Amino acid sequence: MLALRAMTLVDIGINLAHDSYDGDRDAVLARATAAGVRQLVITGSSAASSAQALALAQAHPQRLYATAGVHPHHASELDDSAESALHVLLAEPAVVAVGECGLDYYRNYSPRAAQLAAFARQLQWAAECGKPVFLHQRDAHDDFMAVLREHPAALRAGGVAHCFTGSERELDDYLALGLCIGITGWICDERRGLTLRDVVARIPAGRLMLETDGPYLLPRDLQPKPASRRNEPAYLPHIAAVVARCRGETLEECAAHTTTTAQRLFSLHPLQD
Numbered sequence: 001m002l003a004l005r006a007m008t009l010v011d012i013g014i015n016l017a018h019d020s021y022d023g024d025r026d027a028v029l030a031r032a033t034a035a036g037v038r039q040l041v042i043t044g045s046s047a048a049s050s051a052q053a054l055a056l057a058q059a060h061p062q063r064l065y066a067t068a069g070v071h072p073h074h075a076s077e078l079d080d081s082a083e084s085a086l087h088v089l090l091a092e093p094a095v096v097a098v099g100e101c102g103l104d105y106y107r108n109y110s111p112r113a114a115q116l117a118a119f120a121r122q123l124q125w126a127a128e129c130g131k132p133v134f135l136h137q138r139d140a141h142d143d144f145m146a147v148l149r150e151h152p153a154a155l156r157a158g159g160v161a162h163c164f165t166g167s168e169r170e171l172d173d174y175l176a177l178g179l180c181i182g183i184t185g186w187i188c189d190e191r192r193g194l195t196l197r198d199v200v201a202r203i204p205a206g207r208l209m210l211e212t213d214g215p216y217l218l219p220r221d222l223q224p225k226p227a228s229r230r231n232e233p234a235y236l237p238h239i240a241a242v243v244a245r246c247r248g249e250t251l252e253e254c255a256a257h258t259t260t261t262a263q264r265l266f267s268l269h270p271l272q273d
Protein backbone atom coordinates (compact mmCIF):
# COMPACT_ATOMS: atom_id res chain seq x y z
CA MET A 1 0.00 0.00 0.00
CA LEU A 2 1.24 3.47 -0.84
CA ALA A 3 2.00 5.58 2.18
CA LEU A 4 0.40 8.99 1.92
CA ARG A 5 3.11 11.59 2.19
CA ALA A 6 1.98 14.41 4.41
CA MET A 7 1.98 17.87 2.88
CA THR A 8 4.82 20.08 4.08
CA LEU A 9 4.58 23.85 4.43
CA VAL A 10 6.84 26.59 5.75
CA ASP A 11 5.32 29.62 7.50
CA ILE A 12 7.84 32.33 6.60
CA GLY A 13 6.22 35.06 8.71
CA ILE A 14 4.89 34.33 12.17
CA ASN A 15 5.13 36.73 15.11
CA LEU A 16 5.45 33.85 17.53
CA ALA A 17 7.08 35.98 20.21
CA HIS A 18 3.82 37.97 20.44
CA ASP A 19 2.30 37.85 23.93
CA SER A 20 -1.00 36.50 22.60
CA TYR A 21 0.82 33.15 22.31
CA ASP A 22 2.30 33.26 25.82
CA GLY A 23 -0.38 31.01 27.33
CA ASP A 24 -0.28 28.19 24.79
CA ARG A 25 2.75 28.53 22.48
CA ASP A 26 3.55 24.80 22.63
CA ALA A 27 -0.01 23.90 21.69
CA VAL A 28 0.13 26.39 18.79
CA LEU A 29 3.30 24.67 17.56
CA ALA A 30 1.79 21.20 18.00
CA ARG A 31 -1.22 22.23 15.88
CA ALA A 32 1.16 23.63 13.25
CA THR A 33 2.99 20.30 13.07
CA ALA A 34 -0.27 18.38 12.82
CA ALA A 35 -1.26 20.64 9.92
CA GLY A 36 2.01 19.98 8.05
CA VAL A 37 3.65 23.32 8.88
CA ARG A 38 7.06 21.89 9.66
CA GLN A 39 9.30 24.94 9.68
CA LEU A 40 8.55 28.50 10.75
CA VAL A 41 10.47 31.74 10.49
CA ILE A 42 9.67 33.96 13.46
CA THR A 43 9.52 37.64 12.67
CA GLY A 44 11.64 39.99 14.76
CA SER A 45 10.37 43.55 14.69
CA SER A 46 12.51 45.29 17.33
CA ALA A 47 15.72 44.51 19.21
CA ALA A 48 13.68 42.99 22.04
CA SER A 49 11.31 40.92 19.90
CA SER A 50 14.20 39.74 17.70
CA ALA A 51 15.97 38.45 20.82
CA GLN A 52 12.77 36.63 21.83
CA ALA A 53 12.42 35.21 18.33
CA LEU A 54 15.98 33.89 18.46
CA ALA A 55 15.44 32.33 21.89
CA LEU A 56 12.42 30.47 20.52
CA ALA A 57 14.38 29.36 17.46
CA GLN A 58 17.24 28.09 19.60
CA ALA A 59 14.80 26.09 21.70
CA HIS A 60 13.52 24.32 18.55
CA PRO A 61 16.54 23.82 16.30
CA GLN A 62 15.95 23.12 12.60
CA ARG A 63 12.25 23.74 13.10
CA LEU A 64 12.06 27.38 14.16
CA TYR A 65 14.19 30.19 12.75
CA ALA A 66 14.20 33.91 13.38
CA THR A 67 14.70 37.23 11.68
CA ALA A 68 16.38 40.16 13.42
CA GLY A 69 15.62 43.75 12.63
CA VAL A 70 13.49 46.80 13.23
CA HIS A 71 10.01 47.21 11.77
CA PRO A 72 9.30 50.68 10.37
CA HIS A 73 6.84 51.24 13.25
CA HIS A 74 9.84 50.98 15.60
CA ALA A 75 12.30 52.87 13.39
CA SER A 76 12.67 55.65 15.97
CA GLU A 77 14.01 53.08 18.46
CA LEU A 78 16.97 52.15 16.27
CA ASP A 79 19.78 53.80 18.21
CA ASP A 80 23.37 52.63 18.61
CA SER A 81 22.59 50.26 21.47
CA ALA A 82 19.78 48.61 19.50
CA GLU A 83 22.14 48.33 16.56
CA SER A 84 24.83 46.56 18.63
CA ALA A 85 22.25 44.18 20.10
CA LEU A 86 20.93 43.35 16.63
CA HIS A 87 24.42 42.78 15.26
CA VAL A 88 25.00 40.12 17.91
CA LEU A 89 21.72 38.43 16.92
CA LEU A 90 22.50 38.61 13.20
CA ALA A 91 25.68 36.59 13.74
CA GLU A 92 23.61 33.63 15.02
CA PRO A 93 23.01 30.80 12.52
CA ALA A 94 19.33 30.52 13.55
CA VAL A 95 18.79 34.12 12.42
CA VAL A 96 18.13 33.67 8.74
CA ALA A 97 17.20 37.17 7.57
CA VAL A 98 17.58 40.87 8.32
CA GLY A 99 14.26 42.48 9.17
CA GLU A 100 11.52 42.94 9.15
CA CYS A 101 12.58 46.28 7.76
CA GLY A 102 11.10 48.69 5.28
CA LEU A 103 8.66 51.57 5.14
CA ASP A 104 5.10 51.98 6.41
CA TYR A 105 3.48 55.28 5.47
CA TYR A 106 0.02 53.90 6.23
CA ARG A 107 0.45 54.33 9.95
CA ASN A 108 3.59 56.48 10.27
CA TYR A 109 4.12 55.37 13.88
CA SER A 110 7.71 56.51 13.35
CA PRO A 111 8.38 59.67 11.31
CA ARG A 112 9.23 59.05 7.67
CA ALA A 113 12.76 60.38 8.02
CA ALA A 114 13.43 57.88 10.83
CA GLN A 115 11.92 55.07 8.74
CA LEU A 116 14.10 55.90 5.75
CA ALA A 117 17.24 56.05 7.89
CA ALA A 118 16.47 52.78 9.71
CA PHE A 119 15.70 51.02 6.44
CA ALA A 120 18.95 52.13 4.80
CA ARG A 121 20.92 51.14 7.90
CA GLN A 122 19.47 47.62 7.90
CA LEU A 123 20.11 47.18 4.19
CA GLN A 124 23.73 47.98 4.98
CA TRP A 125 23.71 45.19 7.60
CA ALA A 126 22.33 42.75 5.05
CA ALA A 127 25.12 43.65 2.65
CA GLU A 128 27.63 43.05 5.45
CA CYS A 129 26.26 39.80 6.89
CA GLY A 130 25.19 38.24 3.60
CA LYS A 131 21.73 37.21 4.81
CA PRO A 132 18.52 37.86 2.88
CA VAL A 133 16.20 40.73 3.77
CA PHE A 134 12.67 40.37 5.12
CA LEU A 135 10.85 43.42 3.78
CA HIS A 136 7.73 45.29 4.86
CA GLN A 137 6.13 47.99 2.74
CA ARG A 138 2.81 49.72 3.05
CA ASP A 139 1.71 52.83 1.16
CA ALA A 140 5.35 53.68 0.45
CA HIS A 141 6.14 51.86 -2.76
CA ASP A 142 8.08 54.56 -4.62
CA ASP A 143 10.36 55.49 -1.70
CA PHE A 144 10.79 51.80 -0.90
CA MET A 145 11.97 51.03 -4.42
CA ALA A 146 14.27 54.06 -4.44
CA VAL A 147 16.00 52.95 -1.22
CA LEU A 148 16.35 49.36 -2.45
CA ARG A 149 17.85 50.53 -5.74
CA GLU A 150 20.43 52.54 -3.81
CA HIS A 151 21.53 49.39 -1.95
CA PRO A 152 22.02 46.63 -4.54
CA ALA A 153 24.55 44.81 -2.33
CA ALA A 154 21.79 44.31 0.27
CA LEU A 155 19.95 42.01 -2.12
CA ARG A 156 22.86 39.76 -2.98
CA ALA A 157 21.42 37.00 -0.79
CA GLY A 158 17.89 37.79 -1.98
CA GLY A 159 14.88 38.95 -0.05
CA VAL A 160 11.17 38.66 0.38
CA ALA A 161 8.49 41.32 0.14
CA HIS A 162 6.47 39.93 3.03
CA CYS A 163 2.69 40.25 3.28
CA PHE A 164 2.42 41.46 -0.29
CA THR A 165 -0.95 43.13 -0.91
CA GLY A 166 -0.02 45.48 -3.74
CA SER A 167 -0.82 46.04 -7.38
CA GLU A 168 0.45 44.36 -10.52
CA ARG A 169 2.91 47.22 -11.04
CA GLU A 170 4.32 46.84 -7.52
CA LEU A 171 4.62 43.09 -8.03
CA ASP A 172 6.48 43.55 -11.32
CA ASP A 173 8.87 46.01 -9.64
CA TYR A 174 9.68 43.49 -6.90
CA LEU A 175 10.12 40.61 -9.31
CA ALA A 176 12.45 42.73 -11.44
CA LEU A 177 14.60 43.29 -8.34
CA GLY A 178 14.78 39.52 -7.86
CA LEU A 179 12.66 39.51 -4.71
CA CYS A 180 10.45 36.68 -3.54
CA ILE A 181 6.86 37.44 -2.58
CA GLY A 182 5.18 36.43 0.68
CA ILE A 183 1.41 35.90 0.57
CA THR A 184 -0.74 35.90 3.71
CA GLY A 185 -4.40 35.23 4.48
CA TRP A 186 -5.13 38.72 3.15
CA ILE A 187 -5.91 36.78 -0.04
CA CYS A 188 -8.80 35.11 1.80
CA ASP A 189 -10.53 38.47 2.38
CA GLU A 190 -13.57 38.64 0.12
CA ARG A 191 -13.46 42.46 0.19
CA ARG A 192 -9.79 43.48 0.27
CA GLY A 193 -8.18 40.41 -1.30
CA LEU A 194 -9.67 40.57 -4.79
CA THR A 195 -6.74 42.29 -6.55
CA LEU A 196 -4.36 39.90 -4.86
CA ARG A 197 -6.35 36.91 -6.14
CA ASP A 198 -5.72 38.07 -9.72
CA VAL A 199 -2.13 39.11 -9.21
CA VAL A 200 -0.93 35.99 -7.37
CA ALA A 201 -1.01 33.93 -10.57
CA ARG A 202 1.71 36.21 -12.03
CA ILE A 203 4.25 35.15 -9.40
CA PRO A 204 6.52 32.50 -10.88
CA ALA A 205 7.03 29.27 -8.94
CA GLY A 206 10.35 29.74 -7.19
CA ARG A 207 9.48 33.27 -6.10
CA LEU A 208 6.37 32.61 -4.00
CA MET A 209 6.21 31.83 -0.29
CA LEU A 210 3.39 31.55 2.23
CA GLU A 211 2.95 33.09 5.65
CA THR A 212 0.26 33.58 8.26
CA ASP A 213 1.63 36.81 9.84
CA GLY A 214 -0.06 35.48 12.99
CA PRO A 215 -1.45 36.61 15.35
CA TYR A 216 -2.58 39.15 12.76
CA LEU A 217 -4.59 38.64 9.58
CA LEU A 218 -6.80 35.73 10.57
CA PRO A 219 -8.23 34.40 7.26
CA ARG A 220 -11.78 35.73 7.09
CA ASP A 221 -13.25 32.69 5.36
CA LEU A 222 -12.28 29.91 7.78
CA GLN A 223 -15.11 27.44 8.30
CA PRO A 224 -16.15 27.01 11.02
CA LYS A 225 -15.15 30.44 12.26
CA PRO A 226 -12.63 30.12 15.09
CA ALA A 227 -13.73 31.35 18.50
CA SER A 228 -10.65 33.56 18.73
CA ARG A 229 -9.58 36.22 16.21
CA ARG A 230 -5.97 35.23 16.80
CA ASN A 231 -4.31 33.80 13.69
CA GLU A 232 -1.89 30.88 14.00
CA PRO A 233 0.36 28.73 11.78
CA ALA A 234 -2.10 25.81 11.68
CA TYR A 235 -4.20 27.92 9.30
CA LEU A 236 -1.43 28.05 6.69
CA PRO A 237 -2.82 25.07 4.67
CA HIS A 238 -6.06 27.04 4.30
CA ILE A 239 -4.14 30.01 2.88
CA ALA A 240 -2.17 27.63 0.63
CA ALA A 241 -5.42 26.18 -0.71
CA VAL A 242 -6.76 29.61 -1.66
CA VAL A 243 -3.44 30.58 -3.29
CA ALA A 244 -3.32 27.27 -5.19
CA ARG A 245 -6.86 27.76 -6.48
CA CYS A 246 -6.08 31.30 -7.70
CA ARG A 247 -2.98 29.99 -9.50
CA GLY A 248 -4.67 26.97 -11.08
CA GLU A 249 -2.40 24.58 -9.18
CA THR A 250 -3.10 21.68 -6.90
CA LEU A 251 -2.54 22.25 -3.21
CA GLU A 252 0.30 19.71 -3.34
CA GLU A 253 2.05 21.55 -6.17
CA CYS A 254 1.71 24.87 -4.38
CA ALA A 255 2.97 23.39 -1.10
CA ALA A 256 5.94 21.77 -2.84
CA HIS A 257 7.28 24.82 -4.66
CA THR A 258 6.62 27.34 -1.89
CA THR A 259 8.42 25.06 0.59
CA THR A 260 11.39 24.62 -1.73
CA THR A 261 11.59 28.38 -2.24
CA ALA A 262 11.46 29.15 1.48
CA GLN A 263 14.09 26.54 2.24
CA ARG A 264 16.37 27.95 -0.41
CA LEU A 265 16.00 31.65 0.46
CA PHE A 266 16.48 31.17 4.19
CA SER A 267 18.91 28.21 3.93
CA LEU A 268 16.71 26.10 6.23
CA HIS A 269 17.78 22.65 7.34
CA PRO A 270 16.64 20.04 4.80
CA LEU A 271 13.40 18.28 5.77
CA GLN A 272 13.35 14.51 6.13
CA ASP A 273 10.28 12.65 4.89
Ligand SMILES: [Zn+2]
Nearest residue numbers: 100136162163
Ligand atom coordinates in the same frame (compact mmCIF):
# COMPACT_ATOMS: atom_id res chain seq x y z
ZN1 LIG B 1 5.13 43.42 8.13
